[in-house]
Amino acid sequence: MKHKIFLVVLLFAQLGTFAQDDASTLKSIFDEALTDRTAYENLRVLCKEHKGRITGSPEAENAVEYTYELMNKMNLDAVDKQPVQVPQWVRGEDEQAYITSSKFGKTEVPVTALGMTIGTGNNGLQARIIEFNNFDEMENAGEAQIKGKIVFFNYPMKITSINTFLAYGEASSYRTTGAARAAKYGAVGVVVRSITTALDDYPHTGVMRYNPEVEKIPAVAISTNGAELLHKQLAEDPELKFYFRTTCKTLPDVESNNVIGEIRGSEFPEEIITVGGHLDAWENGEGAHDDGAGCMQSIEVLRLYKQLGIQPKRTIRAVMFMDEEVAQCGGKEYARQAAMKGEKHYFALESDRGALVPRGFGVSGPEERVEKILALKKYFELYGITDFIKGGGGVDISPLREFGTPLSSYIPDDQRYFDFHHSGFDTFEQVNFREFQMGSAAIASFIYLIDKYDL
Template sequence: MKKFLLVLAFVPAFSFAQNHESNLRKIYDAELSSGHTYENLRYLCKVVGNRLAGSPGAAASVEWTKQLMESYDFDTVFLQPVMVPHWERGGKDIVKITNSVKHGVVELNALALGNTQGTGAKGLVGQVIEVKSIPELQALGEKVKGKIVFFNGPMDPRMIDSFQAYGGANAQRSSGAAEASKLGAIGTLVRSLSNTINDIPHTGNQRYNPDFPKIPALAISTADAELLSQLLAEQSDLKVYLESHGEMKTEKLSYNVIGEIRGTEKPEEIIAVGGHLDSWDVGEGAHDDGAGCMQAIEVLRLYKELGWKPKRTLRAVMWMNEENGLRGGQEYARVAKAKGEKHIAAIESDSGGFLPIGFSSTGTDAQRGKLASWADLLRPYQLWNLQKPGGGADIGPLRDQGPILIGLLPDSQRYFYYHHTEADVFEAVDQRELELGAAAMAALVYLIEQEGI
């Protein structure tokens, strides 16, 4: 009798697993044979273009993604208002070495950092002083007064995880100008955050200290950072001319764009899946983060194509203003809390449209344990890494409301070639890798909406 009961107990669980295997296969088959992700990304990049918060491109992307989700007949599609900063580059960014004994005048490949107050047409000239980190800057004290500080700390090439290397070097870009201004510097140059040596400058956000002057902050390419460092070693009185035209304008009204399929059994439990709709004003924002947005919309579209009705409510969220303010993610979390919404999971794709290898996560031991319990179901699709901690910038503000925060984890070795550059265009994205990422997100959403977490 005991043996008979054990067999009965085993059969439903076995059938349940078989059903999951079959449905994951259906997701991948549908996406890889007739997915919409790649064509949707093409339209976003080539027709809408780059989408800096507050720009006409950002406004166009809001309207287009709303219409796109409506065309897929999601249960609800709506706009969530959010006020965003509005920064404009305003003109060509110029950096020139003016007095090289060896080369004379040398123009460097440069881009002003986001939210930077420009020099205006007159520009400025100053002697350059090189540092590798903010602590090194602080140790110099008043020696930097009246000078242009050159932050030349590279991403650590020994780090296998390129995002870890990025995190180790990011402070000089995000806080360098604020710290240099405290010591009387008149401007900053920053080595682009890339793990390759090339001629492409990388922009990115930086924040001022409101108690000190807003000095211009520009990035130069890694190749030009190597050149400038070499010339400084040979000539300590090297001077550089900076010209930029950035200006912070009045804040603008924008929107998070949200599409929803209502759950049939536990509609109050929400699974949000998304990316950030804004991008920088150079390139097309293909990897960062057009790819994530189109993958998120595709998750819900696949449900419609397959005729599935989820047990729990699914939301595709296009967050606005991740790049230079994070206003969209903050507003989404604020509204969710005010409404008493119950998010059980939030999944973000913001690491590029490259080959997916797993998911990072932040949550309780029970939540992460549930994610790990699906390892055997996900491994056939080469989603082997479920151990890395993490989530995403836009879903971070939801953390105190209790959901597990999950990030799609692609192979990131090529990401920082394109990140925040003119090279981040549609042609840089591989169709199959992008579609595999969309299928991976849909597979995980399916497991969560079926079983909870």
């Protein structure tokens, strides 16, 4: 009996020591992140010197070279470029748009072309405009009311939704499929209310998709203030016309690269933990929150480990994925190469939800592993990071699901994220150093614990 008691006491003593060691390591990670501005300066350079980095563009290729050289200077075990074929859509000249009304005169409004849309041509497009709050209203109106007009989808992102990503997902269908669905009824163009909870003059872009069986028509997003104005003027003058001009076009696919840096594992180097963000960004802004911050946080994980002498058991890879915004070619190619090489992907985390105050992590995968990973919450409560939930991943790492890899999403606060998302407001100045680096430290600590305890 005494022997059993001794073993139990010894076990608890060991657990206490482990917990103390872990607390000390996590504190060192947070301390280093919050007192070193390397990652923040790297983000500034990416945003200011490599903005406009939509996939397939020269700016995107410059960003590839920048991050490749950045990681090459870190004395990592390997830094590589992984070639990938990507689409090449060119926005062209600055967009123009205005309302012409016999009652209100001519009023300019801010618009931005949606990604992958065709252009209007040099002369632009002018027609009467018809407003719908949802797809059902449009379908009920039918071709008789729509043919020859521009369709205006005035579907606001639900401001009462506490989870803004759910609200975004609901509203985004008007951006992605609105043009294809309106064209079936003879529409000549589409104007979509920007997907944001903010009322401002920044139009928010994003990718749209055509139906190959339906004629292509040009599509733009209008700022929320512009949408409110258009709605009010239409209510008093249903005969008003809308004009917009875009010169965008799609060119043949080109070669780009994912950029990969890694620290080799000391015990299980063949098992890979991926942490990444996407390097491409919509060129109407600087791509700071979406997703320059996620890229630099991923690289910062490696810097923190190197600086603090943390040697992971497994290989930790920071991956700058290319082409998340348009066709997700980078994530697909990364998984294809992994399958071809027979790689073992132990865990993957994506940071692509901005760099606001860290809240926690979402995890999906085999139930037993998910439960163990979510139990790490206790290590983070001291830092105010408490949202550990089932369900996680990201666009770029989602193809790794085929290997049975648990997928995780880093979750910052989301209440203001869609103020920036896909707009000209997504600049470096909107990223707070402390919030950004709290996130970097949280990700590094999360990966450290998963690796250490074989979770």
